[in-house]
Amino acid sequence: MTPDVLVIGGGNAALCAALMAREAGASVLLLEAAPRAWRGGNSQHTRNLRCMHDAPQDVLVDAYPEEEYWQDLLKVTGGQTDEHLARLVIRASSNCRDWMRSHGVHFQPPLSGALHVARTNAFFMGGGKALVNAYYRSAERLGVQIRYETPVSSVELDGDRFVAVHTERGERIEARSCVLACGGFESNREWLREAWGQNARGEWPADNFLVRGTRFNQGVLLKHMIEAGADTIGDPSQGHMVAIDARAPLYDGGICTRIDCVSLGIVVNREARRFYDEGEDFWPKRYAIWGRLVAQQPGQVGYSVIDQKAIGRFMPPVFTGTTAQTLPELARKLGLDEATFMQTVADYNAACRVGTFDHTALDDCRTEGLSPAKTHWARPIDTAPFYGYPLKPGITFTYLGLKVDDTTAVRFGGRPSPNLFVAGEMMAGNVLGKGYTAGVGMSIGTAFGRIAGTQAARAAQQKNHQEAVHAAGH
Amino acid sequence: MQQVIELVERAKADAGGIASPRVIPIHAALPLNASEAEVARILQICNACRYCEGFCAVFPAMTRRLEFGSADTHYLANLCHNCGACLHACQYAPPHEFAVNVPKAMAELRGQTYADYAWPPALGALYKRAGLTVALSLAGGLALFLVLAVAMAGALVHAPLAGNFYAIFPHNFLAAVFGTVFAFVVFALGMGVRRFWREVSPARDDPAGTARVRGAAAGEAAQDALRLKYLDGGHGEGCNNADDRFTLWRRRFHHCTFYGFMLCFASTGVATLYHYLLGLQAPYALSSLPVLLGTAGGVGLVIGPVGLLWLNLRRDPQHGDAAQKPMDRGFIVLLLLVSLTGLALLALRDTRFMALWLAIHLGTVMALFLTLPYGKFAHGIFRSAALLKYAIEKRLPNRLQLGSD
Numbered sequence: 120m121t122p123d124v125l126v127i128g129g130g131n132a133a134l135c136a137a138l139m140a141r142e143a144g145a146s147v148l149l150l151e152a153a154p155r156a157w158r159g160g161n162s163q164h165t166r167n168l169r170c171m172h173d174a175p176q177d178v179l180v181d182a183y184p185e186e187e188y189w190q191d192l193l194k195v196t197g198g199q200t201d202e203h204l205a206r207l208v209i210r211a212s213s214n215c216r217d218w219m220r221s222h223g224v225h226f227q228p229p230l231s232g233a234l235h236v237a238r239t240n241a242f243f244m245g246g247g248k249a250l251v252n253a254y255y256r257s258a259e260r261l262g263v264q265i266r267y268e269t270p271v272s273s274v275e276l277d278g279d280r281f282v283a284v285h286t287e288r289g290e291r292i293e294a295r296s297c298v299l300a301c302g303g304f305e306s307n308r309e310w311l312r313e314a315w316g317q318n319a320r321g322e323w324p325a326d327n328f329l330v331r332g333t334r335f336n337q338g339v340l341l342k343h344m345i346e347a348g349a350d351t352i353g354d355p356s357q358g359h360m361v362a363i364d365a366r367a368p369l370y371d372g373g374i375c376t377r378i379d380c381v382s383l384g385i386v387v388n389r390e391a392r393r394f395y396d397e398g399e400d401f402w403p404k405r406y407a408i409w410g411r412l413v414a415q416q417p418g419q420v421g422y423s424v425i426d427q428k429a430i431g432r433f434m435p436p437v438f439t440g441t442t443a444q445t446l447p448e449l450a451r452k453l454g455l456d457e458a459t460f461m462q463t464v465a466d467y468n469a470a471c472r473v474g475t476f477d478h479t480a481l482d483d484c485r486t487e488g489l490s491p492a493k494t495h496w497a498r499p500i501d502t503a504p505f506y507g508y509p510l511k512p513g514i515t516f517t518y519l520g521l522k523v524d525d526t527t528a529v530r531f532g533g534r535p536s537p538n539l540f541v542a543g544e545m546m547a548g549n550v551l552g553k554g555y556t557a558g559v560g561m562s563i564g565t566a567f568g569r570i571a572g573t574q575a576a577r578a579a580q581q582k583n584h585q586e587a588v589h590a591a592g593h
Numbered sequence: 594m595q596q597v598i599e600l601v602e603r604a605k606a607d608a609g610g611i612a613s614p615r616v617i618p619i620h621a622a623l624p625l626n627a628s629e630a631e632v633a634r635i636l637q638i639c640n641a642c643r644y645c646e647g648f649c650a651v652f653p654a655m656t657r658r659l660e661f662g663s664a665d666t667h668y669l670a671n672l673c674h675n676c677g678a679c680l681h682a683c684q685y686a687p688p689h690e691f692a693v694n695v696p697k698a699m700a701e702l703r704g705q706t707y708a709d710y711a712w713p714p715a716l717g718a719l720y721k722r723a724g725l726t727v728a729l730s731l732a733g734g735l736a737l738f739l740v741l742a743v744a745m746a747g748a749l750v751h752a753p754l755a756g757n758f759y760a761i762f763p764h765n766f767l768a769a770v771f772g773t774v775f776a777f778v779v780f781a782l783g784m785g786v787r788r789f790w791r792e793v794s795p796a797r798d799d800p801a802g803t804a805r806v807r808g809a810a811a812g813e814a815a816q817d818a819l820r821l822k823y824l825d826g827g828h829g830e831g832c833n834n835a836d837d838r839f840t841l842w843r844r845r846f847h848h849c850t851f852y853g854f855m856l857c858f859a860s861t862g863v864a865t866l867y868h869y870l871l872g873l874q875a876p877y878a879l880s881s882l883p884v885l886l887g888t889a890g891g892v893g894l895v896i897g898p899v900g901l902l903w904l905n906l907r908r909d910p911q912h913g914d915a916a917q918k919p920m921d922r923g924f925i926v927l928l929l930l931v932s933l934t935g936l937a938l939l940a941l942r943d944t945r946f947m948a949l950w951l952a953i954h955l956g957t958v959m960a961l962f963l964t965l966p967y968g969k970f971a972h973g974i975f976r977s978a979a980l981l982k983y984a985i986e987k988r989l990p991n992r993l994q995l996g997s998d
Contacts, residue, residue: 225827227647
């Protein structure tokens with residue numbers, strides 16, 4: 120039987136779309152590329168939702184008004200956003216949580232190590248995989264048909280109108296309307312290579328990127344839709360990229376591969392030289408720029424170096440650091456040039472002007488006459504044992520997407536398709552042209568996933584109605 | 594472009610078995626054995642993630658540590674209630690190469706806690722064959738009391754005795770035999786938990802602080818144990834059993850079992866007081882307190898174990914330690930036999946078969962008592978100790994300042 124609504128993708132936005140369409144009375148078929156064990160795309164690695172609220176709300180303290188949320192988005196995107204769509208997301212984030220709870224999502228106060236977002240972000244109990252599980256259970260209960268291991272290779276269009284999809288296994292699946300919510304292309308290493316190009320050193324930087332999320336975001340349909348003439352937004356080299364442990368798995372390293380000790384020590388590149396102010400601001404406000412900083416270094420690698428004084432002051436990393444009793448020994452173990460490394464540390468140590476160290480405030484410990492400077496938390500690296508952690512760029516998601524208005528309809532030369540919609544990372548670039556702030560990806564996915572589901576159900580019902588009228592006319 | 598279908602096939606192949614989960618070296622104060630090292634490896638991953646903090650006490654307790662030595666791993670393993678929530682929510686669970694399965698690693702280590710801390714130590718080996726231990730104890734207990742019944746009463750079938758058990762086994766004989774065994778059980782379990790407590794005790798680090806918070810902590814730990822707080826999933830919808838759905842039935846059936854057991858125990862206690870203090874001798878009327886308590890307890894001890902066994906048979910095979918299933922099921926079945934034989938004895942106590950059923954019931958109870966310190970029962974003792982430690986520890990100041998807060 121031909122479903123009313125076909126949803127391509129199996130993460131948060133896809134599930135929100137499927138649930139909303141089903142609640143609107145449509146029959147829904149959801150196609151997830153991944154096997155069941157890997158379902159949920161990048162949503163399985165998420166942990167919270169950035170929420171607007173004007174007063175304390177269950178797990179959220181104080182208030183986070185619309186205007187402040189908007190200003191935060193404006194700041195992180197450097198203006199590469201659409202105010203109308205951004206405010207739509209912000210307002211939706213203030214009232215979607217009851218709906219989420221009705222589908223089995225549980226919220227909890229912020230995790231330890233994340234109290235800085237207690238005001239702005241509502242955490243999913245158990246994280247994003249628990250949320251994804253809850254949505255799948257709810258979808259199954261409501262009668263959404265779910266097919267795993269069903270990657271889609273192309274969309275069949277009749278002009279601007281959606282007709283069917285073709286799966287990689289060669290099946291053709293028709294539906295009255297369709298929601299595309301199958302992610303960006305950050306797992307597609309060839310495409311990343313092409314987008315990032317070759318640098319002046321002759322390197323292909325993207326070859327050294329690690330992918331923090333699912334391996335299934337190959338961008339197959341994104342590329343297909345671009346080739347089919349869909350309007351796009353965003354720059355393919357833009358994405359959310361952080362510095363993570365270089366020993367992390369190629370895919371699905373998720374949250375635990377982060378390295379949180381950067382601001383407590385120094386970071387050197389492969390040539391054993393510092394390259395940026397490690398103490399510019401609190402780490403939660405800076406981790407998102409360090410991916411790009413490391414990507415610009417030779418070999419796309421960096422080394423965070425701390426001494427014993429930093430232990431117990433940062434979130435424990437998943438891999439044990441390289442440990443040494445002396446700095447030369449550490450340099451050798453990390454494979455750095457010993458003389459250069461010793462000079463870098465000596466210059467830094469000599470430049471430190473230690474005031475009152477306080478890693479919970481922007482303190483007055485800084486360097487003087489050093490370039491680049493370290494502007495806070497600068498203390499000499501002089502107390503054994505010494506620790507080194509290798510860093511690599513970890514790409515979380517990409518921002519190149521399909522351009523939409525507030526209906527989420529896919530557009531061709533400015534004309535909206537009557538029955539093809541898009542949600543989640545495939546269109547997040549409309550709101551998030553660059554930069555990132557915690558929990559906003561889930562806000563975008565939830566807001567536009569729900570809209571896309573509602574729109575798709577409506578489009579399918581209109582088509583049903585037309586067919587009925589057509590049939591009656593004969 | 595690479596076909597996604599190839600990724601699907603490879604992911605499915607990965608899911609078939611992980612050759613070697615990524616080894617994360619940790620520096621422990623003392624060398625760890627395999628079960629301890631696996632718990633330490635997993636907790637090092639969990640400590641860098643922390644998404645599961647809302648589920649139970651294990652994860653908040655973990656965040657107070659940066660490294661996991663032997664005592665820490667045993668403490669956290671016994672704090673784990675094997676609810677399964679963190680496995681289904683885990684982004685690093687198999688088939689991920691990190692192969693994080695907290696409930697399984699914790700269960701395997703708990704098996705070792707029970708064996709390592711058993712008293713006398715030589716009998717710790719009984720845990721490894723807990724199913725067999727239960728079966729042999731049962732056979733031995735039954736044989737003993739059947740033979741004793743024949744020896745003392747002359748036959749297993751006799752003229753009705755109006756429910757007078759003491760016509761078969763004199764009261765003082767029963768009191769001496771079961772009193773001795775019970776005292777041994779209390780002593781053996783006490784020795785084990787005492788050593789466990791000493792090795793994981795927070796008092797070592799902060800005796801003054803511990804003394805200050807002990808009262809409040811004991812109250813909270815008692816509540817957490819008696820209400821099975823950590824089988825509520827953190828959100829009140831319960832724990833996982835067959836899959837990622839939540840259920841409150843494990844908690845309910847466990848309550849039936851535990852409180853049924855306690856009511857049976859109370860029945861015996863009241864009867865003892867009747868006998869020695871009030872001079873009221875058995876048999877007691879159906880409307881008497883000992884019979885009412887025993888009957889209610891017996892019914893609970895039928896419903897609870899039947900339910901737990903049903904859930905156990907449907908349990909997701911990824912939960913817990915498959916090697917301990919005989920121990921878990923053996924204990925459940927033994928509890929069920931105690932209640933069924935007890936209720937049968939009540940029904941048949943005025944008939945010719947009283948001696949037979951009395952011998953069967955007492956033999957079963959004897960088997961239960963003998964295996965208490967060397968089987969699944971020990972989980973309650975060590976779990977309670979871990980809950981108490983957690984309740985104390987969380988009231989003491991945290992030595993870590995991780996900064997991101």
